[in-house]
Amino acid sequence: MSAGPTDRGTGTAPAARRAARVLCLDPDGALLLVGGTDPARPHAPAVWLPPGGGVAAGESAGAAARRELFEETGLWLDDVGPAVTGRTVEFDFAGRRFRQRETWFAVRVARFEPRPTAWTRWERRSLVGTTWWRLGDPPPGVIPDDVVRLGEGAHRDLPATPRRVGL
Template identity: 35%
Template sequence: MSEPEDGLRKVARVVLLDPQDRVLLLHGHEPDDASNDWWFTPGGGLEGDETREQAALRELAEETGVTDVELGPVLWERVCSFPFDGRRWDQDEWYFLARTRHPVALEAESMINESGLTDLERRSVAGARWWTYQELAEAHETVYPTRLAELLNRLFGEGPPSRPLVLDTEIV
């Protein structure tokens, strides 16, 4: 993968909600240290000349197997920088709203479809889980983007923003 001119990897992420307004998060960790873990939304970097919308749908399908979704607007944008797998990742992330038309059954802490994961993802993604707003608000685990519970509460109360909210830059 070539580095973008501004040094930021372009990323599309999906805030996937089921009919009960639960959000799907993946459980990730450092490849060589499962105790260094966090929860995050499905998504990843753009490939070739695909759009962010195309990347969001592709990544969602690859990481979860979920394809029956309605992709909505971009909710949030953020720039982040974090260490992972021995390197620093600098990213420009767009978070798309998506809804499943039908509930998607997940076994606790299991992936829906590992066949679409890259080698690095297989070594660093432990599972997936549906979270309610209340569970996120009470969680003591690390979740990205930070303030996700607060952001979801605002989304549920006000609906999608007319323009994407620009979140604070996160440097870990």
């Protein structure tokens, strides 16, 4: 497989990054999303994704998913279960091109009010908030098609009873 597109003509390959995301659905099928913008493009609409972020060196995808979920929403889960899917996505952020390999998890939780606990400097500059998005209703910005598809699949396949969680 080729290295893929170069970084805006600079001749460098996109920076490789691993990430984990958690599809959090409430009993009614609403999906928790975190909105963000690119600091290099402040007037672009927010993109809404499930909570998640980078996997640190030596960290498992499941541990990263739990940590990121807690940092971005205040929700701590002892277990996010097995990975339900993965994807590789390329995107630009802060003037750099990234190729991100993501591992996705899915959980059903009782609806709660998200309260970020540990946003990084970049997250404070780029994240605009969280929302519970009812599947089928238009979100307040851009949502990738595969997020819609994965959210609908998780709603269909997850048990209806929420996990007991600590906030």
